[in-house]
Amino acid sequence: MAEIHISNEQLRAEMEPFKQWSGPKIAKVFGRTNIPDFEYNPIGSGGFIFYRNRYFFVTNHHVVESIEGDVLENTVVSFLDEGKEIAKFVGVKSDKEIDICVLEIDPEFAQRHSDRQFLSSDCFENTTEYLGRCNFVFIHGFPYANTEIDSNAKVIETTSLPYMTFIEGYYEDLELIRLSCNKEDNVDEFGQAIRLPEFYGMSGSFVFSYRLRDIANPYGLLGVVTMGTLESETIWLVPAENIISFIDNNFFE
Numbered sequence: 001m002a003e004i005h006i007s008n009e010q011l012r013a014e015m016e017p018f019k020q021w022s023g024p025k026i027a028k029v030f031g032r033t034n035i036p037d038f039e040y041n042p043i044g045s046g047g048f049i050f051y052r053n054r055y056f057f058v059t060n061h062h063v064v065e066s067i068e069g070d071v072l073e074n075t076v077v078s079f080l081d082e083g084k085e086i087a088k089f090v091g092v093k094s095d096k097e098i099d100i101c102v103l104e105i106d107p108e109f110a111q112r113h114s115d116r117q118f119l120s121s122d123c124f125e126n127t128t129e130y131l132g133r134c135n136f137v138f139i140h141g142f143p144y145a146n147t148e149i150d151s152n153a154k155v156i157e158t159t160s161l162p163y164m165t166f167i168e169g170y171y172e173d174l175e176l177i178r179l180s181c182n183k184e185d186n187v188d189e190f191g192q193a194i195r196l197p198e199f200y201g202m203s204g205s206f207v208f209s210y211r212l213r214d215i216a217n218p219y220g221l222l223g224v225v226t227m228g229t230l231e232s233e234t235i236w237l238v239p240a241e242n243i244i245s246f247i248d249n250n251f252f253e
Helices: 008-025 107-112 127-131 240-251
Strands: 026-032 040-051 054-059 075-077 089-095 100-105 136-141 147-150 155-158 161-171 176-180 206-210 219-229 234-239
Touching: 008 026, 008 136, 008 161, 008 206, 008 219, 040 206, 040 219, 054 107, 054 240, 089 240, 100 107, 100 240, 127 161, 127 219, 136 219, 161 234, 176 219, 219 240, 234 240
Parallel strands: none
Antiparallel strands: 026 040, 026 075, 040 054, 054 100, 089 100, 136 161, 136 206, 147 155, 161 176, 176 234, 206 219, 219 234
């Protein structure tokens, strides 16, 4: 494919349609606790994919490892708008070394009622090919700072963070992609200047490529955030092909 050339103005204009497209495909992750007035602990982000006719939710190993008890029962992910229904998980596989956790969603549940949209295999990006034609990405996740919990009213409000940044490189020995992130000089989807919040809670965020002129799938899944801090001004992500390989090896063999 040809290289993608796009101006800063065009990138900023892309933020709002990106947020609308990716929003239904991601969700905040909570851990169910036994603590009074703190039933749900916000622990990270994640996203939904549909692969080989099965439904999955992808996040990080370190996001779910803090969950006490049964991970299938105590991992809470909103599935219907306004949190009226949470995802029903039927299987889980997790790997500390690559920092990936994949939970399988009950297929009848997924098909019966969902405001969520699942990324299909048409949206999975190849790291090497993308780096050959483009150096910017879009991230969408849920910072901890943007989460408010009213335990008495049983209301949880979350605000996602769509963010555009640039690729610094692909480290094949680590099998990780490195992104830059600046504390200042950022804009939101409305074109307003913002200062990024701390990245706690953004682990598991989906990172998307940009597909110029692809009307059906204007963005592709490049990877999942595994770690990063504002102090280091660096974000690391696990490439999408590694995640798909993990699913193949753990759910289909």
